[in-house]
Amino acid sequence: MSxxxxxxxxxxxxxxxxxxxxFWTVSCRGVKPLVNAGTRVAVGTGTxxxxxxxxxxxxxxxxxxxxxxxxxxxxxxIGRSVAASVIASYPALDRPDLNNYLNTLGxxxxxxxxxxxxxxxxxxxxxDADELNAFATPGGFVLITRGMIRAASNEDQLAAILAHExxxxxxxxxxxxxxxxxxxxxxxxxxxxTARHLGGRELAELTGIFEGSISDIxxxxxxxxxxxxxxxxxxxxxxxILARAGYPPHALVDMLEKIRxxxxxxxxxxxxxxxxxxxxxxxxxxxxxxxxxxxxxTPPQRAARFNVVTAGL
Amino acid sequence: xxxxxxxAPLRAGPSYLASGxxxxxxxxxxxxxxxxxxxxxxxxxxxxxxxxxxSALSTKRxxxxxxxxxxxxxxxxxxxxxxxxxxxxxxxxxxNRNPSMDFTWVDRMESMAITEAEIRRFIMVSKTGD
Numbered sequence: 001m002s003x004x005x006x007x008x009x010x011x012x013x014x015x016x017x018x019x020x021x022x023f024w025t026v027s028c029r030g031v032k033p034l035v036n037a038g039t040r041v042a043v044g045t046g047t048x049x050x051x052x053x054x055x056x057x058x059x060x061x062x063x064x065x066x067x068x069x070x071x072x073x074x075x076x077x078i079g080r081s082v083a084a085s086v087i088a089s090y091p092a093l094d095r096p097d098l099n100n101y102l103n104t105l106g107x108x109x110x111x112x113x114x115x116x117x118x119x120x121x122x123x124x125x126x127x128d129a130d131e132l133n134a135f136a137t138p139g140g141f142v143l144i145t146r147g148m149i150r151a152a153s154n155e156d157q158l159a160a161i162l163a164h165e166x167x168x169x170x171x172x173x174x175x176x177x178x179x180x181x182x183x184x185x186x187x188x189x190x191x192x193x194t195a196r197h198l199g200g201r202e203l204a205e206l207t208g209i210f211e212g213s214i215s216d217i218x219x220x221x222x223x224x225x226x227x228x229x230x231x232x233x234x235x236x237x238x239x240x241i242l243a244r245a246g247y248p249p250h251a252l253v254d255m256l257e258k259i260r261x262x263x264x265x266x267x268x269x270x271x272x273x274x275x276x277x278x279x280x281x282x283x284x285x286x287x288x289x290x291x292x293x294x295x296x297x298t299p300p301q302r303a304a305r306f307n308v309v310t311a312g313l
Numbered sequence: 314x315x316x317x318x319x320x321a322p323l324r325a326g327p328s329y330l331a332s333g334x335x336x337x338x339x340x341x342x343x344x345x346x347x348x349x350x351x352x353x354x355x356x357x358x359x360x361x362x363x364x365x366x367x368s369a370l371s372t373k374r375x376x377x378x379x380x381x382x383x384x385x386x387x388x389x390x391x392x393x394x395x396x397x398x399x400x401x402x403x404x405x406x407x408x409n410r411n412p413s414m415d416f417t418w419v420d421r422m423e424s425m426a427i428t429e430a431e432i433r434r435f436i437m438v439s440k441t442g443d
Contacts, residue, residue, distance in 0.1 A: 108427075
């Protein structure tokens with residue numbers, strides 16, 4: 001549950017006393033006066049204190065994390081647009097049987113994560129691309145290329161990739177890609193807004209911040225990738241999800257081996273290779289976590305349903 | 314606490330394998346009767362009771378309508394207004410600014426909900442092979 005989601009104000013605007021007038025600065029740039037006016041109102045309504053307001057106006061690091069600043073509902077809208085942005089680069093694969101299977105497997109796995117429920121639930125989609133890649137947006141939209149699905153020999157290995165992506169959502173890695181200055185600006189506009197429907201100027205500002213946030217996250221997903229620490233965290237939590245769901249955690253190591261071999265065959269890094277740490281490093285870390293766990297063989301009953309939907313991929 | 318997800322079935326027990334008896338909606342307020350690890354036994358003001366996972370709940374009060382009563386009855390640190398901030402309106406504006414951005418498949422993804430019965434069947438096949 002979100003214990004610390006940033007509160008946003010009610011209907012009453014309290015007039016700030018003269019003492020705060022010293023914080024007012026006039027600027028030609030659109031956002032600055034809005035931020036200043038907004039923080040005054042926000043302080044007045046008690047949603048942020050004076051120190052936080054001053055921090056925001058200094059433009060320093062985020063006063064609130066993205067998880068604190070945005071409700072799961074807002075996270076959902078962020079996720080929708082990030083998903084649309086991924087699909088703009090990697091078209092959807094229109095195979096209803098495969099997508100139904102991905103959702104059945106994925107939504108089942110999500111129930112065993114630390115965050116089984118997002119605002120509108122986890123959803124999965126196959127992408128029509130040969131490169132080995134997978135993306136998870138805030139709110140739980142998970143997209144996986146046919147190349148990655150093809151690389152999996154069985155359901156266990158596919159589950160491993162989906163579990164890894166679910167772990168990214170669970171840990172809020174996508175949201176954390178949003179720049180601090182954007183969060184500060186969003187918080188200020190939201191704290192000062194009283195009506196559900198934004199005025200023209202506020203809507204324009206907020207949409208600009210939204211666009212910037214989508215761009216920050218898309219760059220992390222498609223461009224430079226997450227940090228090694230985030231990837232290690234996602235691998236570690238994927239092992240937990242797999243084990244809880246009754247899948248052999250070793251399947252993640254097996255899948256990483258597959259990815260490593262596929263990358264060796266590539267002259268230049270593409271897809272997963274460009275945005276993730278080298279598989280050998282992740283394999284080493286994962287094996288360390290698996291030490292002492294017995295190697296559970298793949299149950300044959302999962303083979304049939306996997307083979308049926310992945311035939312001809 | 315408030316329900317912070319779009320819809321949340323109240324379950325007969327603290328598990329996703331327990332069946333949902335009735336469904337709560339986004340913003341519904343509940344009182345916590347009992348806690349068991351990451352599950353809460355919740356009671357709705359209308360008397361309905363059942364288990365929800367912590368990920369479906371927020372300590373914030375989620376208010377569906379912006380009204381004067383919000384400011385007078387609750388500390389603003391404890392309140393969130395539903396549909397505020399990044400919402401339908403902002404997405405609409407985003408689409409206007411980026412007409413090449415296609416949300417068709419995003420909408421389709423949202424509709425790909427798997428029923429509880431299907432999930433249970435899926436899990437059973439894994440265990441028994443039938």
